[in-house]
Amino acid sequence: MEVGFLGLGIMGKAMALNLLRNGFRVTVWNRTLSKCKELVEQGAYVGETPASVINKCKYTIAMLSDPSAALSVVFDKDGVLEQICSGKGYIDMSTVDADTSSKISEAITEKGGYFLEAPVSGSKKPAEDGQLVILAAGEKALYEEMIPAFNVLGKKSFFLGQVGNGAKMKLVVNMIMGCMMSALSEGLSLADRSGLNEQTLLDVLDLGGIANPMFKLKGPAMIQSNYPPAFPLKHQQKDMRLALALGDENAVSMPVAAAANEAFKKARSMGLGDLDFSAVHEV
Numbered sequence: 001m002e003v004g005f006l007g008l009g010i011m012g013k014a015m016a017l018n019l020l021r022n023g024f025r026v027t028v029w030n031r032t033l034s035k036c037k038e039l040v041e042q043g044a045y046v047g048e049t050p051a052s053v054i055n056k057c058k059y060t061i062a063m064l065s066d067p068s069a070a071l072s073v074v075f076d077k078d079g080v081l082e083q084i085c086s087g088k089g090y091i092d093m094s095t096v097d098a099d100t101s102s103k104i105s106e107a108i109t110e111k112g113g114y115f116l117e118a119p120v121s122g123s124k125k126p127a128e129d130g131q132l133v134i135l136a137a138g139e140k141a142l143y144e145e146m147i148p149a150f151n152v153l154g155k156k157s158f159f160l161g162q163v164g165n166g167a168k169m170k171l172v173v174n175m176i177m178g179c180m181m182s183a184l185s186e187g188l189s190l191a192d193r194s195g196l197n198e199q200t201l202l203d204v205l206d207l208g209g210i211a212n213p214m215f216k217l218k219g220p221a222m223i224q225s226n227y228p229p230a231f232p233l234k235h236q237q238k239d240m241r242l243a244l245a246l247g248d249e250n251a252v253s254m255p256v257a258a259a260a261n262e263a264f265k266k267a268r269s270m271g272l273g274d275l276d277f278s279a280v281h282e283v
């Protein structure tokens with residue numbers, strides 16, 4: 001199967017490499033073209049523009065930072081819309097809001113193309129290991145055609161119905177995750193300042209009802225103030241912001257998420273946006 005891949009950041013690079021290793025023919029594009037080099041060494045082709053990737057491939061996946069990047073790659077000059085046409089599928093796996101996804105979907109569909117949104121749960125390591133959880137919505141036929149790729153990229157994929165449902169599900173999940181990370185940060189600080197051992201707190205948490213892989217993975221590094229970026233903090237804050245907007249639209253009161261968002265915003269203002277989102281601990 002041949003796929004195009006737009007966006008070779010932390011996630012996109014791992015996902016595209018995974019597809020290559022599993023026998024897919026992959027044509028990549030990244031805004032900073034030099035980031036295509038490692039993929040080329042592994043057998044990928046390079047497209048000069050998003051439009052040229054769409055022209056070459058029947059299916060093209062995008063994994064871009066935020067709504068503005070997702071829109072730009074589709075609507076700007078040399079973008080996806082210039083070449084999308086009947087018989088071609090566009091799968092946006094970026095985390096964006098439902099409105100952004102709908103705008104992209106409408107534009108692609110107007111040109112005769114098929115659209116699927118498919119944001120993912122799971123970070124750098126699950127992306128490398130093909131263990132993501134895929135939250136797809138949109139064109140069911142395209143979802144079914146993408147199953148071979150989703151089976152390589154993820155351990156489970158969900159089809160959630162109409163465009164927007166995948167984006168919303170992803171934002172709800174990340175809103176919960178951001179609140180948990182914020183609570184862990186406060187707990188570690190409270191333990192430390194009140195004379196307790198932080199590692200002992202992690203050990204206690206890991207044996208009880210709120211044990212989870214994230215605390216286990218990130219907690220020990222947080223104690224060392226070590227935040228190598230797997231999920232950049234600026235993206236977590238973007239997701240909190242988009243989740244709070246979804247709450248506004250639906251009149252859902254989210255005081256916990258609002259407080260967590262303030263912590264992530266403060267961390268961004270301290271210049272921590274490119275570190276892992278666990279760097280909220282510094283706030």
Ligand SMILES: NC(=O)C1=CN([C@@H]2O[C@H](COP(=O)(O)OP(=O)(O)OC[C@H]3O[C@@H](n4cnc5c(N)ncnc54)[C@H](OP(=O)(O)O)[C@@H]3O)[C@@H](O)[C@H]2O)C=CC1
Binds near residue numbers: 063069096122
């Ligand atoms: N990291 C993670 O753990 C996870 C991330 N996600 C989501 O996946 C998406 C990608 O995340 P991640 O890989 O971590 O992010 P990165 O910041 O590592 O990569 C972002 C990508 O978007 C590209 N980009 C940014 N702005 C533009 C633009 N205006 N036009 C074109 N391309 C642009 C970047 O290109 P360039 O190299 O030129 O800057 C890069 O390829 C985000 O939506 C994130 O929320 C979802 C699950 C997990």
Ligand SMILES: O=CCCC(=O)O
Binds near residue numbers: 122123174231
């Ligand atoms: O959007 C990022 C999600 C990170 C994760 O699920 O661990």
